Amino acid sequence: MSKSKTILRALAGETLPVPPIWMMRQAGRYLPEYKATRAQAGDFLSLCYNPDLAAEVTFQPIRRYGFDAAILFADILLVPQALGADLWFVTGEGPRLSTVTTRAEVDALKPAEAIHDRLNPIYETVKILSRGLPEETTLIGFAGAPWTVATYMIAGRGTPDQAPAHALKSEDRPVFEALIEKITDATVLYLSEQIKAGAEVVKIFDSWAGSLEGDDFDAYSLKPMQRITAALHDMHPGVPVIAFPRGADTRYEGAHAAIGAECIAIDDGVSAEWAATNVQPDGCVQGNLKSSHMVTGGDALVSETRRIAKALSGGPHIFNLGHGITPDADPENVQLMIDTVREGQR
Ligand code: CP3
Numbered sequence: 001m002s003k004s005k006t007i008l009r010a011l012a013g014e015t016l017p018v019p020p021i022w023m024m025r026q027a028g029r030y031l032p033e034y035k036a037t038r039a040q041a042g043d044f045l046s047l048c049y050n051p052d053l054a055a056e057v058t059f060q061p062i063r064r065y066g067f068d069a070a071i072l073f074a075d076i077l078l079v080p081q082a083l084g085a086d087l088w089f090v091t092g093e094g095p096r097l098s099t100v101t102t103r104a105e106v107d108a109l110k111p112a113e114a115i116h117d118r119l120n121p122i123y124e125t126v127k128i129l130s131r132g133l134p135e136e137t138t139l140i141g142f143a144g145a146p147w148t149v150a151t152y153m154i155a156g157r158g159t160p161d162q163a164p165a166h167a168l169k170s171e172d173r174p175v176f177e178a179l180i181e182k183i184t185d186a187t188v189l190y191l192s193e194q195i196k197a198g199a200e201v202v203k204i205f206d207s208w209a210g211s212l213e214g215d216d217f218d219a220y221s222l223k224p225m226q227r228i229t230a231a232l233h234d235m236h237p238g239v240p241v242i243a244f245p246r247g248a249d250t251r252y253e254g255a256h257a258a259i260g261a262e263c264i265a266i267d268d269g270v271s272a273e274w275a276a277t278n279v280q281p282d283g284c285v286q287g288n289l290k291s292s293h294m295v296t297g298g299d300a301l302v303s304e305t306r307r308i309a310k311a312l313s314g315g316p317h318i319f320n321l322g323h324g325i326t327p328d329a330d331p332e333n334v335q336l337m338i339d340t341v342r343e344g345q346r
């Protein structure tokens with residue numbers, strides 16, 4: 001592990017003159033080369049489970065743009081599938097899963113240790129990436145946070161307000177908590193195996209953290225991510241963790257300490273200036289350009305990119321979007337963002 005890698009330096013707490021940069025969903029449908037490989041694979045899940053093709057789409061944005069990090073190509077919903085849930089993707093609509101809402105259904109899930117049977121191809125992808133990435137590029141592994149993964153398992157699909165998961169939480173808390181526990185255990189084993197295969201950093205996506213209120217936010221977003229982070233730090237000292245409790249708003253303050261993560265990723269619901277004062281003193285911050293600038297481009301993209309880089313220039317910062325890039329984005333706008341971030345370097 002080379003500490004000359006800029007992402008690792010930022011994660012170690014270093015303030016760099018130019019922030020390292022990567023982008024959530026950087027391998028995706030806005031890239032023609034992604035669409036071509038995906039067509040070759042067939043459907044999305046076949047692409048996830050094909051190590052050569054999954055590695056190929058991970059390499060694509062590195063070749064095109066020279067991002068400072070590559071993120072493993074996979075999906076957060078592979079863990080429920082490995083635990084025994086049925087999973088499929090409906091084109092144009094999103095994921096569908098068999099639901100888990102009763103004690104019997106939680107008990108019927110496979111033991112956490114059994115996930116590797118299904119997830120071995122993912123570890124194979126990580127190995128290919130670890131061997132093939134440029135020296136300066138950091139390899140990031142990832143998983144969904146227990147709350148976010150549970151919202152999909154309980155509802156059987158994505159939901160705007162996570163209502164079915166909130167309902168189970170209030171109607172049968174022991175079953176809800178047993179599910180969170182199961183996912184937490186499986187996620188530790190999954191991320192640990194990614195690290196053994198060559199992931200140098202792991203990121204935990206809690207995409208729906210924002211809908212948890214009061215004590216529930218602490219108990220079901222922060223706490224499970226803290227348990228995962230502590231277990232990984234124990235097993236793999238020195239491997240940094242990026243946590244993304246999306247939508248946390250003012251609750252991003254204190255999240256480094258509550259989770260024990262080296263970096264907190266922020267969405268565009270808080271300003272970079274606010275984060276510089278209230279979050280960055282505790283450690284590295286990742287974020288947070290609005291994804292829509294990748295569609296609209298122009299002067300607004302340049303000025304917003306400069307504003308964010310400047311606001312977070314006084315501490316460790318990894319430049320990123322506030323959420324994933326969308327399929328309607330223009331690949332040229334991505335280049336413009338990168339050039340703007342790196343302009344100080346030239
Ligand atoms: O960031 C990356 O480039 C790495 C790969 C990655 C994907 N999904 C690939 C993907 C990562 C890190 C994810 C995480 C993920 N998956 C999250 C958390 C992050 C977030 O966006 O909030 C969630 C909630 C999922 C579940 C998921 N996967 C949904 C809801 C969908 C459908 C929505 C859509 O955009 O179609 C997916 C599909 C998915 N995962 C795609 C990609 C590239 C699109 C699939 C395709 O090619 O059709």
